[in-house]
Amino acid sequence: MGFTATLSTRDETAIIVLNGDLDANGAPVLQENVDRAATHHPRRLVLEMSKLDYLSSAGLRQLIYARQKMDDDVRVVLVGVSKRVAQTIRLVGFDQSVTFSDNVPE
Amino acid sequence: MPTLTVSAVVESLEPVTVLVQRLAADAGLSPEAAYQLRLATEELFVNIVRHGYGPGRPDGRIVVEGGMSAERAWVRLTDTAPPFDPFQAGTPTGLSRPLRDRKPGELGLYLIRHAVDAASHEYIGGSNRTTVAMWRARPDEDGRIGHGRDDTDRQ
Numbered sequence: 640m641g642f643t644a645t646l647s648t649r650d651e652t653a654i655i656v657l658n659g660d661l662d663a664n665g666a667p668v669l670q671e672n673v674d675r676a677a678t679h680h681p682r683r684l685v686l687e688m689s690k691l692d693y694l695s696s697a698g699l700r701q702l703i704y705a706r707q708k709m710d711d712d713v714r715v716v717l718v719g720v721s722k723r724v725a726q727t728i729r730l731v732g733f734d735q736s737v738t739f740s741d742n743v744p745e
Numbered sequence: 746m747p748t749l750t751v752s753a754v755v756e757s758l759e760p761v762t763v764l765v766q767r768l769a770a771d772a773g774l775s776p777e778a779a780y781q782l783r784l785a786t787e788e789l790f791v792n793i794v795r796h797g798y799g800p801g802r803p804d805g806r807i808v809v810e811g812g813m814s815a816e817r818a819w820v821r822l823t824d825t826a827p828p829f830d831p832f833q834a835g836t837p838t839g840l841s842r843p844l845r846d847r848k849p850g851e852l853g854l855y856l857i858r859h860a861v862d863a864a865s866h867e868y869i870g871g872s873n874r875t876t877v878a879m880w881r882a883r884p885d886e887d888g889r890i891g892h893g894r895d896d897t898d899r900q
Contacts, residue, residue, distance in 0.1 A: 640762060662762070663755045663791045693780070695787045696853035706844035715844075723780055730859055731837075731852055736844030 641665075644672040651682035654743060657691040661698035669701045677708050684709055685743055689719025694727050702733055716740050746812045753798045753805030753824065761790055761809050765820055768811035769879075772818035778879040781860040785877045786820050788853035788860075789831060797826030797873070817862070819878035829873060830866040831857065 642665025645656045653676035661669065676684060684705060706715055715737045720728070728734055747764050751757035765786045769779035790807065798805035808823040837851040857864065863878040 640759065662787055663758055693783070695784055695791075696856055697787075697791065699852050703844055703847045706847075711845070723777070727784075727856065731855065732840040732842075733844055735841070 642668055644669050646672045646675055648676070648679050648681065652685055652744075653679055653681035653683070654685040654687060656687040659691070660693035661691060661701070662693065662695050663697040666697040666701050669698070670704060673701065673705045673708055680710070681713060683714045683716060683744070685716045685718055687718045687743060688721070688724060691721065691724055694724045699727065699731060699733065702728070702737070706736055714738060716744060718743050746810060748811075749809045751807055751809065753794045753802065753807050753826075755791060755794055757794075757807070758787060758790060761786060764809055764811055768813070768818055768820065772813045772881050774818055774879055774881060782818065782820060782877065782879050785857040785860040785864075786822070788857045789822050789875055789877065792831060792853055793822060793824045793826060793873075793875075797824055797829055799826075802826070813881065815881075817878045817880050819863075819876055821874060821876040823872050823874050825872050828868040830868075831875060832864050832866055 640660050642657070642659040642661050644658070647654050647656075655669070655672045655676060657669065659665065686705070709715065717728070717737050718740050720739060725739070728737075747768065749760060749764050751760060762783060765783050766779065769782055774782065790809075793807055794805075805824065805826060810821045810823075812819055812821075831854050834851060834854040837855050839847060857877065861877040862880045864876065866873065866875045868874075
């Protein structure tokens with residue numbers, strides 16, 4: 640249990656590494672990182688999820704928040720999403736608005 | 746049978762999750778079933794905190810019980826907020842809309858209905874009693890038996 644997020648920026652890409660269980664208690668942690676990422680005005684927001692073990696609707700709301708916080712032309716890329724987490728994202732149709740990827744794009 | 750009484754605040758989710766994980770282990774639920782039971786419990790719990798009691802009721806309490814029979818493991822949440830049946834909530838609209846047009850409402854309740862094998866709600870003596878259950882053993886991976894009342898809208 641527990642959730643941490645780490646933000647780094649590289650060129651025009653902001654990368655947030657998500658680690659642990661993204662439940663209602665973890666959601667504000669991610670939101671704070673999305674807010675900080677937005678101040679860099681990236682062209683691409685990468686959410687690295689290979690160490691994300693759990694995602695509830697509180698986490699889904701953060702995906703909505705991230706998408707709406709970024710400019711329209713910013714691509715949101717989810718990297719290394721586990722099967723269960725991907726299932727939840729697809730169930731609510733978010734897979735149309737984000738890109739799934741196996742690796743952090745170059 | 747583990748029972749926990751907690752304040753109706755989001756921070757109480759942690760001990761509730763511990764209870765659910767312990768129950769899932771004791772009942773020998775598969776990792777998938779354990780995950781789904783945890784998800785359903787969180788969504789119900791947070792819904793009671795935010796919409797059942799709401800911010801004006803910091804004194805609210807939620808009783809969380811776990812139990813099992815030969816066939817299933819279950820979690821029951823009891824609260825004294827106004828009557829609300831989470832399984833009567835509508836399907837969120839706009840599931841096919843792009844993320845930038847989404848409103849975040851009702852996603853949690855939608856997830857519960859796809860997570861659990863059985864669910865029930867009753868309002869008795871001034872209390873909501875909401876129960877979600879997972880089968881301990883399934884006939885086969887695809888045989889989701891007794892999924893409850895949402896079979897009609899499964900995709």
